[in-house]
Amino acid sequence: MADSGRLHTPQEALESLSSGLAPLPPEWVALEAAGDRVLAQTLHAQHDTPPFDNSSMDGYALRASDSGRVLPVSQRIMAGQRAAPLEEGTCARLFTGAPLPEGADSVIMQEEVDVRDGGVFIPAGLEPGNSVRLKGREIRTGETLMSHGLRLNSAALGFLAGQGFDRIPVYRKPRVALLFTGDELKLPGEPLAPGQIYNGNRFMLMDLLPRFGAEIALVEQVPDTLEAMTQALERASHHVDVIVTTGGVSVGDADYVRRALESLGELDLWRLSIRPGKPLALGHINQCRFVGLAGNPVSSFVGAWLFLRPLLGGLQGCDDMKALPEVIARADFTTRTAGRDHYMRVTLTWDSDGYRAHAFEDQDSSILRSCVSANALAVVGAHSQVSPGERIRCLLLAS
Numbered sequence: 001m002a003d004s005g006r007l008h009t010p011q012e013a014l015e016s017l018s019s020g021l022a023p024l025p026p027e028w029v030a031l032e033a034a035g036d037r038v039l040a041q042t043l044h045a046q047h048d049t050p051p052f053d054n055s056s057m058d059g060y061a062l063r064a065s066d067s068g069r070v071l072p073v074s075q076r077i078m079a080g081q082r083a084a085p086l087e088e089g090t091c092a093r094l095f096t097g098a099p100l101p102e103g104a105d106s107v108i109m110q111e112e113v114d115v116r117d118g119g120v121f122i123p124a125g126l127e128p129g130n131s132v133r134l135k136g137r138e139i140r141t142g143e144t145l146m147s148h149g150l151r152l153n154s155a156a157l158g159f160l161a162g163q164g165f166d167r168i169p170v171y172r173k174p175r176v177a178l179l180f181t182g183d184e185l186k187l188p189g190e191p192l193a194p195g196q197i198y199n200g201n202r203f204m205l206m207d208l209l210p211r212f213g214a215e216i217a218l219v220e221q222v223p224d225t226l227e228a229m230t231q232a233l234e235r236a237s238h239h240v241d242v243i244v245t246t247g248g249v250s251v252g253d254a255d256y257v258r259r260a261l262e263s264l265g266e267l268d269l270w271r272l273s274i275r276p277g278k279p280l281a282l283g284h285i286n287q288c289r290f291v292g293l294a295g296n297p298v299s300s301f302v303g304a305w306l307f308l309r310p311l312l313g314g315l316q317g318c319d320d321m322k323a324l325p326e327v328i329a330r331a332d333f334t335t336r337t338a339g340r341d342h343y344m345r346v347t348l349t350w351d352s353d354g355y356r357a358h359a360f361e362d363q364d365s366s367i368l369r370s371c372v373s374a375n376a377l378a379v380v381g382a383h384s385q386v387s388p389g390e391r392i393r394c395l396l397l398a399s
């Protein structure tokens with residue numbers, strides 16, 4: 001049972017989330033579907049890359065010791081062709097990526113030669129190895145190609161393709177249920193009656209969580225009753241790895257989420273000493289993790305970056321997602337905080353003095369506009385003051 005009396009630190013929330021956290025089972029996926037997935041095995045090079053010595057220039061291959069004279073051209077080699085051994089005292093016309101013929105040890109680019117009747121004049125002093133990309137220069141057979149836990153970016157996919165991998169072992173994506181509370185919520189396209197608003201969190205989280213590797217398996221608008229929320233949580237807990245709710249975790253008369261959770265599982269922690277996002281609730285129903293984000297859109301947004309990203313990262317076996325990258329920036333604003341640490345939405349720009357942080361003027365947790373241009377969260381401790389030019393810690397919003 002969570003201690004409802006005091007506010008918890010973000011560190012305590014992260015510790016609660018990481019307790020018993022293990023990657024989901026691995027699965028094999030096609031290379032083209034492996035972008036942003038996390039490697040479930042360390043992979044080793046299956047062959048040397050490049051697989052053969054080849055030219056890095058359009059030009060001529062020769063024995064470096066033959067430079068300083070006119071050499072007849074004995075063959076022409078395009079990329080993708082097989083080369084014959086280089087005849088003594090000749091050169092081979094070849095192009096970038098073409099295999100170096102056996103016997104040649106050097107390439108000269110075509111701009112540096114003089115093509116004459118009967119051959120090509122090669123200036124003296126050519127060094128062996130010139131403009132040659134040696135077999136295995138990038139990686140050799142058996143060397144570690146990529147380590148378990150790496151999140152695969154576009155370059156990694158290209159590199160794996162270069163090694164001939166067409167299927168990749170990755171951790172299963174966490175399946176997430178998104179449950180929205182709030183009888184005032186409608187969907188864009190529907191008319192708004194007095195007192196109603198559109199469900200912005202739905203579209204924000206459906207876009208954001210897949211960027212953290214989640215598969216959105218269920219999206220539901222739950223009526224504001226204890227029974228409806230209990231039933232929705234119960235149903236979802238059988239189908240997903242993580243249930244995310246927004247709204248209904250504070251102290252209002254319609255805030256049923258915690259009670260519904262406690263009737264089915266455990267509330268591990270409730271309320272953080274942060275702004276925005278104070279009423280965050282963490283818990284579980286059997287193996288299914290529960291994260292109750294505060295309903296204010298900025299509270300949901302910030303809570304997703306600070307707590308759902310590391311949780312989803314842990315379920316995918318990715319250590320890099322445990323914490324957001326940090327930089328120090330100079331504040332471009334003045335602020336004074338009360339009793340909670342403030343995660344201010346800022347736009348970082350770079351100038352000759354380093355990073356500069358511009359804060360959106362209205363930092364209320366209902367103002368999602370403050371997040372639209374934000375690329376970082378500036379962390380300002382409780383009971384403190386920031387003046388322009390002061391150095392502040394900023395967490396980069398890099399998924």
Ligand SMILES: Nc1nc2c(c(=O)[nH]1)N[C@H]1C(S)=C(S)[C@@H](COP(=O)(O)OP(=O)(O)OC[C@H]3O[C@@H](n4cnc5c(N)ncnc54)[C@H](O)[C@@H]3O)O[C@H]1N2
Pocket residue numbers: 180181182184185197198199200201202246247248249250251252255276277278279293294295296297299365
């Ligand atoms: N007496 C107190 N009142 C409140 C406290 C408190 O400590 N004592 N905490 C405040 C803080 S801080 C926050 S944050 C909010 C969060 O409360 P809930 O998580 O219960 O959220 P709701 O009350 O359901 O909604 C808050 C606000 O956000 C709007 N909302 C909700 N869902 C969505 C959505 N999907 N898309 C767009 N907007 C949404 C909702 O209409 C409310 O305006 O509680 C404070 N109150």
Ligand code: MOO
Pocket residue numbers: 274275276277278279294296298299365366
């Ligand atoms: O904690 Mo609430 O998110 O400040 O408004």
